Amino acid sequence: xxxxxxxxxxxxxxxxxxxxxxxxxxxxxxxxxxxxxxxxxxxxxxxxxxxxxxxxxxxxxxxxxxxxxxxxxxxxxxxxxxxxxxxxxxxxxxxxxxxxxxxxxxxxxxxxxxxxxxxxxxxxxxxxxxxxxxxxxxxxxxxxxxxxxxxxxxxxxxxxxxxxxxxxxxxxxxxxxxxxxxxxxxxxxxxxxxxxxxxxxxxxxxxxxxxxxxxxxxxxxxxxxxxxxxxxxxxxxxxxxxxxxxxxxxxxxxxxxxxxxxxxxxxxxxxxxxxxxxxxxxxxxxxxxxxxxxxxxxxxxxxxxxxxxxxxxxxxxxxxxxxxxxxxxxxxxxxxxxxxxxxxxxxxxxxxxxxxxxxxxxxxxxxxxxxxxxxxxxxxxxxxxxxxxxxxxxxxxxxxxxxxxxxxxxxxxxxxxxxxxxxxxxxxxxx
Amino acid sequence: xxxxxxxxxxxxxxxxxxxxxxxxxxxxxxxxxxxxxxxxxxxxxxxxxxxxxxxxxxxxxxxxxxxxxxxxxxxxxxxxxxxxxxxxxxxxxxxxxxxxxxxxxxxxxxxxxxxxxxxxxxxxxxxxxxxxxxxxxxxxxxxxxxxxxxxxxxxxxxxxxxxxxxxxxxxxxxxxxxxxxxxxxxxxxxxxxxxxxxxxxxxxxxxxxxxxxxxxxxxxxxxxxxxxxxxxxxxxxxxxxxxxxxxxxxxxxxxxxxxxxxxxxxxxxxxxxxxxxxxxxxxxxxxxxxxxxxxxxxxxxxxxxxx
Numbered sequence: 001x002x003x004x005x006x007x008x009x010x011x012x013x014x015x016x017x018x019x020x021x022x023x024x025x026x027x028x029x030x031x032x033x034x035x036x037x038x039x040x041x042x043x044x045x046x047x048x049x050x051x052x053x054x055x056x057x058x059x060x061x062x063x064x065x066x067x068x069x070x071x072x073x074x075x076x077x078x079x080x081x082x083x084x085x086x087x088x089x090x091x092x093x094x095x096x097x098x099x100x101x102x103x104x105x106x107x108x109x110x111x112x113x114x115x116x117x118x119x120x121x122x123x124x125x126x127x128x129x130x131x132x133x134x135x136x137x138x139x140x141x142x143x144x145x146x147x148x149x150x151x152x153x154x155x156x157x158x159x160x161x162x163x164x165x166x167x168x169x170x171x172x173x174x175x176x177x178x179x180x181x182x183x184x185x186x187x188x189x190x191x192x193x194x195x196x197x198x199x200x201x202x203x204x205x206x207x208x209x210x211x212x213x214x215x216x217x218x219x220x221x222x223x224x225x226x227x228x229x230x231x232x233x234x235x236x237x238x239x240x241x242x243x244x245x246x247x248x249x250x251x252x253x254x255x256x257x258x259x260x261x262x263x264x265x266x267x268x269x270x271x272x273x274x275x276x277x278x279x280x281x282x283x284x285x286x287x288x289x290x291x292x293x294x295x296x297x298x299x300x301x302x303x304x305x306x307x308x309x310x311x312x313x314x315x316x317x318x319x320x321x322x323x324x325x326x327x328x329x330x331x332x333x334x335x336x337x338x339x340x341x342x343x344x345x346x347x348x349x350x351x352x353x354x355x356x357x358x359x360x361x362x363x364x365x366x367x368x369x370x371x372x373x374x375x376x377x378x379x380x381x382x383x384x385x386x387x388x389x390x391x392x393x394x395x396x397x398x399x400x401x402x403x404x405x406x407x408x409x410x411x412x413x414x415x416x417x418x419x420x421x422x423x424x425x426x427x428x429x430x431x
Numbered sequence: 432x433x434x435x436x437x438x439x440x441x442x443x444x445x446x447x448x449x450x451x452x453x454x455x456x457x458x459x460x461x462x463x464x465x466x467x468x469x470x471x472x473x474x475x476x477x478x479x480x481x482x483x484x485x486x487x488x489x490x491x492x493x494x495x496x497x498x499x500x501x502x503x504x505x506x507x508x509x510x511x512x513x514x515x516x517x518x519x520x521x522x523x524x525x526x527x528x529x530x531x532x533x534x535x536x537x538x539x540x541x542x543x544x545x546x547x548x549x550x551x552x553x554x555x556x557x558x559x560x561x562x563x564x565x566x567x568x569x570x571x572x573x574x575x576x577x578x579x580x581x582x583x584x585x586x587x588x589x590x591x592x593x594x595x596x597x598x599x600x601x602x603x604x605x606x607x608x609x610x611x612x613x614x615x616x617x618x619x620x621x622x623x624x625x626x627x628x629x630x631x632x633x634x635x636x637x638x639x640x641x642x643x644x645x646x647x648x649x650x651x652x653x654x655x656x657x658x659x660x661x662x663x664x665x666x667x668x669x670x671x672x673x674x675x676x677x678x679x680x681x682x683x684x685x686x687x688x689x690x691x692x693x694x695x696x697x698x699x700x701x702x703x704x705x706x707x708x709x710x711x712x713x714x715x716x717x718x719x720x721x722x723x724x725x726x727x728x729x730x731x732x733x734x735x736x737x738x
Contacts, residue, residue: 002533002536003533003534003536006530006533006534007534010522010526010530013526014519014521014522018521202519203519206517206518206519206520207513207515207516207517208516208517208518208519210484210511210513210515210516211511211513211516211531211575211578211579212534213484214482214483214484214506214509214511214513215506215531215534215535216506216534217502414479414484414485427446
């Protein structure tokens with residue numbers, strides 16, 4: 001046991017001290033934060049204001065286009081060619097609207113020295129559409145106010161009855177959680193699995209293996225390595241989870257309330273409208289998580305699948321590492337494992353839309369896909385017997401895989417300069 | 432002499448290649464034992480079995496009264512410097528040695544004390560806080576040597592320990608090996624370098640194609656393979672020519688080399704017959720070098736195979 005803990009410690013320190021670890025640990029949350037907050041930051045900054053001069057020959061739009069925080073509107077008259085000369089002085093762009101037939105529309109042009117952003121153009125287009133539509137309604141004798149009154153905006157509140165207790169709907173939050181969990185599972189298996197593989201190859205490449213296995217059983221070495229990198233994974237994930245929680249709370253308390261004042265950011269609200277349900281669910285979730293999801297089951301099973309999913313795959317990665325001589329050679333071996341993980345991921349994308357389908361159930365029973373499929377499904381209130389069965393299969397498979405990988409690992413470690421065929425692997429297992 | 436290691440009928444095969452065939456060997460406590468053999472003879476296979484890296488297909492060995500099935504105890508009392516050796520490039524030397532000690536089963540305190548003691552002794556204490564990749568190959572080798580002995584195993588297996596060392600570090604290592612022997616450690620020394628074997632070892636075993644073809648004390652083996660050749664230094668004239676009793680092999684610069692053909696047990700008879708003819712300054716028997724015996728034996732084996 002002391003020997004294994006020595007290996008765990010060495011492995012942990014060897015990784016945590018590297019620059020790559022420190023950089024990825026810090027950069028990934030910063031990157032995520034930037035990715036999430038960039039739209040808000042962009043929407044909120046008042047800099048980059050573009051002044052658009054509207055030369056309206058149809059007289060339909062004059063003083064009606066309002067612009068937004070990024071678009072300052074100005075209405076001008078006179079000759080287009082003359083105004084072109086003063087581009088860049090008192091305005092950045094000219095929106096030229098020739099006299100046009102309301103039914104067929106005309107050729108509208110936005111002339112500028114620098115290309116105007118797509119979102120600004122889209123904002124102008126949507127405003128013009130609204131004005132033209134209003135005009136058309138008016139000409140047909142329809143009151144726009146009546147139409148607005150008649151417009152419907154349905155939001156289905158889903159609810160789940162579990163053990164006779166009705167819980168607030170969770171479809172959208174489940175979808176988000178499912179995706180998040182499955183993607184995280186994927187990165188954990190892939191990232192840390194490769195780390196284990198690399199560590200095994202390094203020991204072979206640096207010719208330390210022989211010293212090691214004369215002091216410690218290969219099986220203990222493998223377990224120590226897997227647990228050591230596992231500890232690295234936990235460290236890194238904890239840091240990220242804490243960052244993630246801070247981010248979610250920040251979103252709920254600062255960003256979403258801001259969205260509720262649409263006058264400030266019209267283009268962002270149109271984009272967010274589709275996700276309004278999600279935003280509402282997120283707010284509900286943060287305010288009262290257990291009302292939306294079965295939290296103990298969720299947290300418990302996510303932990304379980306993370307741990308055993310990682311363990312199962314890491315034994316495979318360790319034994320592929322032992323079969324290779326250098327990092328290039330491992331690529332051909334890890335390809336097979338990647339294939340398994342990738343196919344689970346593709347399966348997950350289907351499963352998340354239909355969490356109770358046959359594919360979903362089978363996917364959560366096969367041990368090589370269950371960690372990803374099950375973590376994606378768990379937020380959707382799936383039957384407990386499925387969780388129990390899939391969990392048991394996973395545990396049993398982990399022990400079988402460890403036993404088999406241990407055998408292959410032991411033989412592979414001492415092999416140098418030989419391409420290992422499936423036949424060889426079969427011999428290792430029989431040995 | 433007490434035997435520290437007893438190997439009994441060890442057999443090992445890899446697929447269809449027989450690596451070791453019925454190897455039995457006894458090694459005296461406190462001796463330096465030379466394990467010789469050409470490349471691919473089975474030396475490494477035998478060492479790997481002794482160090483518990485692989486298991487024999489048949490046979491067993493007992494080290495210090497402990498059977499080979501007891502990996503934990505055996506590994507604790509064996510120190511091993513493999514021929515294929517290395518260090519973690521980015522790990523500090525002290526940390527690596529500490530790790531090696533820990534996986535041998537030492538406590539942290541014990542390991543720290545022993546690392547400090549041996550690193551001072553072999554003058555590597557200045558490098559302990561350096562990373563392995565910052566050291567030269569020779570320095571790394573000394574570190575690896577310390578790594579294989581600092582936990583004070585009773586059997587130390589050194590596989591080609593001198594390759595890549597400069598003369599100064601070689602000498603340092605030689606002295607340390609002799610000191611270890613004086614302190615009662617048993618050393619198995621595996622090498623191709625016959626000069627070093629003659630210098631260090633009391634006993635040897637020559638392995639070829641998985642079998643021990645020669646084993647015993649070096650002086651005894653040399654006697655067994657001597658060809659009754661003598662070298663005589665003389666003054667004055669010498670007009671000796673081959674007779675029925677002896678054959679003159681060479682005669683140059685007042686050094687005469689002759690082979691005794693009489694198969695007498697004593698060289699006195701030969702000397703007496705020569706004394707009458709020349710003025711002898713010195714008379715010594717030429718024993719074959721281990722290298723000659725090694726080559727002759729391995730070639731003989733090869734010839735047998737061709738027959």
